[in-house]
Amino acid sequence: MNDLFLSFVPGKSFLHRLDPRTKVLGLMAVSFCILKVSSFEIMALMAIIFAILVIACHLPFLHFVRSVRPMLPFFTFIFLMQLLFTEGTHLFDFGLLKGTYEGFLLGSILALRFIFLILFAALITATTSPSGITSGIERLLRPLPLKYLGISSHDLAMMMSLSLYFVPMLFDSFRDLRDAQISRGLDIRKEPVKAIMSLTVPLVRMALRSVDEVALAMESRCYTGEGRSSMYVLEFRSLDYALLVFYCVLLFLLYI
Amino acid sequence: MLNVNHFQTTNSNNIKKMVFASLFAALMAVGAYVEIPIPASPVPITLQTFFVLLTGAILGARWGTISVIVYLLLGIAGLPVFSGGSSGLGMIFGPTGGFLIGFMFGAFIIGYLSDRFGTKNIGLNIAIMLAGLSVIYVFGILQLMNVADLSLTQALVLGMIPYLPGAVLKLIAAAVISSRYSLNQE
Numbered sequence: 001m002n003d004l005f006l007s008f009v010p011g012k013s014f015l016h017r018l019d020p021r022t023k024v025l026g027l028m029a030v031s032f033c034i035l036k037v038s039s040f041e042i043m044a045l046m047a048i049i050f051a052i053l054v055i056a057c058h059l060p061f062l063h064f065v066r067s068v069r070p071m072l073p074f075f076t077f078i079f080l081m082q083l084l085f086t087e088g089t090h091l092f093d094f095g096l097l098k099g100t101y102e103g104f105l106l107g108s109i110l111a112l113r114f115i116f117l118i119l120f121a122a123l124i125t126a127t128t129s130p131s132g133i134t135s136g137i138e139r140l141l142r143p144l145p146l147k148y149l150g151i152s153s154h155d156l157a158m159m160m161s162l163s164l165y166f167v168p169m170l171f172d173s174f175r176d177l178r179d180a181q182i183s184r185g186l187d188i189r190k191e192p193v194k195a196i197m198s199l200t201v202p203l204v205r206m207a208l209r210s211v212d213e214v215a216l217a218m219e220s221r222c223y224t225g226e227g228r229s230s231m232y233v234l235e236f237r238s239l240d241y242a243l244l245v246f247y248c249v250l251l252f253l254l255y256i
Numbered sequence: 257m258l259n260v261n262h263f264q265t266t267n268s269n270n271i272k273k274m275v276f277a278s279l280f281a282a283l284m285a286v287g288a289y290v291e292i293p294i295p296a297s298p299v300p301i302t303l304q305t306f307f308v309l310l311t312g313a314i315l316g317a318r319w320g321t322i323s324v325i326v327y328l329l330l331g332i333a334g335l336p337v338f339s340g341g342s343s344g345l346g347m348i349f350g351p352t353g354g355f356l357i358g359f360m361f362g363a364f365i366i367g368y369l370s371d372r373f374g375t376k377n378i379g380l381n382i383a384i385m386l387a388g389l390s391v392i393y394v395f396g397i398l399q400l401m402n403v404a405d406l407s408l409t410q411a412l413v414l415g416m417i418p419y420l421p422g423a424v425l426k427l428i429a430a431a432v433i434s435s436r437y438s439l440n441q442e
Binding site: 027028031034067070071074075077081082085106110114116117118119120121122124125130133150155159162163164166167170171207212214218219223 | 274278332339346
C-alpha cells in the first residue's frame with residue numbers, strides 16, 4: 001500500500017516550508033491562469049517556471065512523468081479530435097482523415113493546458129504531506145457555512161483521515177480473504193461469479209464490523225466536531241503573505 | 257444486516273453515519289482501481305460510479321453528498337483516488353472534472369429522491385438512479401465540451417457512449433443492492 005503515498009517527496013526546500021494553505025490557494029490561482037493561456041509563448045514560460053521550481057526543490061522529474069501518464073490516452077484523443085475536425089488550411093489529407101493546421105494548434109494548446117494543470121497539482125502534492133494538506137483544507141473550509149449541512153470542517157477533516165484508514169484496511173482484508181478462499185479450493189478463473197460472491201460478502205461483513213468498531217471508539221472518546229485542537233498548528237510567515245498578494249495581483253491582471 | 261447495534265446513545269447514530277460516509281469515500285477510491293473488462297464495451301468498467309450511485313441510495317441525501325465531498329477532497333489532497341490513479345486539483349479543472357463535480361450532485365439527487373420515496377422497490381430505484389446518472393453525465397459532458405472545446409457529438413463519443421454498457425450494468429447492480437440494504441429507514 002506504500003504506493004498510495006508515493007506522491008509526497010520529503011524535503012526541506014522553500015516549497016516544502018510554505019504554509020499548505022498558501023500552496024492550495026496558489027494552485028487554484030495557477031489553474032485559473034493555465035485555463036486562460038492560449039499562446040505557445042506563455043506555455044513555454046509556464047514550462048520554464050515549472051522546471052525552475054522542480055529543480056529548486058530537488059524533486060525527481062520521473063515523479064511527474066508518472067503523475068501525467070494515466071490521463072495521457074484521454075488527452076491524445078482530445079488532441080486528435082481537434083486535429084481532425086477543425087476547419088482550416090489542410091496540413092495533410094488521407095481520404096477521410098483531414099488534418100488542419102488550425103486544428104493542430106488548438107489541439108496542442110489544449111493538451112498542453114491539461115498536462116500543466118496536472119503537473120502543477122503534482123508539484124503541490126509532492127511537497128506537502130497528506131496530513132499537511134488535510135489540515136490546510138480544513139482551515140480553508142472553516143469560514144464556509146458548512147453548519148447548514150450539519151457538519152463542521154473538523155468533521156470533514158476527520159472523515160478524510162478515516163477514509164485514509166479504510167483504504168489500506170480494505171486492501172489488506174481483501175488480500176487475506178482471497179488467500180483464505182484460494183487455500184479452501186476456490187478457483188477464481190473457473191468460477192468468477194462464485195468467486196465474486198464468496199469474496200464480496202465476507203469483505204462487506206468485515207467492513208461493516210470495523211465501521212461499528214470505529215464508531216464505538218469515537219463514541220467512547222466523546223468525539224465532537226467543534227473546538228478541536230490540532231497537532232500541527234499552521235502559521236503564516238511573511239513569504240506566505242507576499243505570495244498571497246502576488247496571487248491577487250496576478251488574477252486581477254488576468255481578468256481585467 | 258446493518259441493525260447489529262452493540263450500543264445506542266444519543267449521538268451514536270450521527271457518528272456511525274459519519275464513519276459509514278468515510279467508508280463509502282474509501283470504497284469509491286478503491287473502486288477507481290477495480291477494472292472489470294466486459295465484452296460489449298471498448299473500455300473496462302470501474303466501480304467508482306457504482307459506489308457513487310450506491311452511497312446516495314444507502315446513506316441518503318445529506319451523508320451521501322458529504323461522502324462524495326470527502327472523496328473529492330482526498331483527490332485534491334493528492335491521493336491517487338481518481339480514475340486511473342490520478343489526483344490533484346488539476347483533475348477537477350481538467351476535461352473530466354465535470355464528472356467528478358457531477359458525482360456530488362448525482363449523489364445528492366439520488367439521496368434526496370431515495371429519502372422521499374424509499375428504496376424498497378427495484379424499479380423505482382432504477383428510475384431514481386437513472387436521474388442521478390444523467391445529472392452526472394450532464395455535468396461531465398458540459399465541462400468536456402467547454403474545457404476541451406469539443407462539439408456535443410464529439411463530447412458524447414469521447415465521454416459517454418463507450419461507458420454506457422458498463423453504466424447500465426452498474427446501475428442495475430446498485431439498484432438491486434440498495435433495495436436490500438439501507439441505513440435510512442432505521
